[in-house]
Amino acid sequence: MSNYTEEMTDTMVREYTNNPCPETVEMLAEMFGRSKKSIIGKLSREGVYRREVYVSKTGESPITKVEIVSNIAEVLGVEVGSLAGLEKSPKAALRNLEKAVAGSFTIKQLVWNDNNPEDVHLEWDLKNDPEYEPNVPKVSL
Numbered sequence: 648m649s650n651y652t653e654e655m656t657d658t659m660v661r662e663y664t665n666n667p668c669p670e671t672v673e674m675l676a677e678m679f680g681r682s683k684k685s686i687i688g689k690l691s692r693e694g695v696y697r698r699e700v701y702v703s704k705t706g707e708s709p710i711t712k713v714e715i716v717s718n719i720a721e722v723l724g725v726e727v728g729s730l731a732g733l734e735k736s737p738k739a740a741l742r743n744l745e746k747a748v749a750g751s752f753t754i755k756q757l758v759w760n761d762n763n764p765e766d767v768h769l770e771w772d773l774k775n776d777p778e779y780e781p782n783v784p785k786v787s788l
Contacts, residue, residue: 650681650685650689651679651689655679656689656693658675658678659675659679659686659689659690659693660690660693660695662674662675663675663690663695663696664695667695667696667697669699672686672687672690712734712735712736712738712741713734715734715738715741715742715745716730716733716734716741718745719733719741719744719745719748722745722748722749723748
């Protein structure tokens with residue numbers, strides 16, 4: 648025995664297909680006196696429910712630091728392992744570095760500390776970059 652009649656199911660599928668959003672699910676839950684989870688479950692079984700895609704505060708698809716480092720390694724043509732530890736840098740700094748290696752803005756200079764070979768910094772010219780974040784620290788390689 649089903650919790651929903653064929654007519655209820657047809658109405659749910661039609662309404663949700665016409666306007667696939669959380670508000671429609673809420674409206675259907677009120678209309679049929681069911682919980683939102685029940686409506687979502689039924690729409691899922693009918694093969695029409697699409698969950699909302701999460702986006703970050705900036706409106707972009709979320710990406711992990713590891714994925715950013717992987718992208719950087721790919722553009723540079725090096726193994727991801729050779730950039731070990733870079734994923735611990737602040738995300739904004741990694742995004743800036745990713746843009747730099749992709750050609751979004753120009754690397755001004757590579758600062759190398761002879762006393763500490765592991766201390767390498769990139770400095771870039773960001774003045775014309777609309778997404779420039781002035782408080783982002785230098786990226787250590």
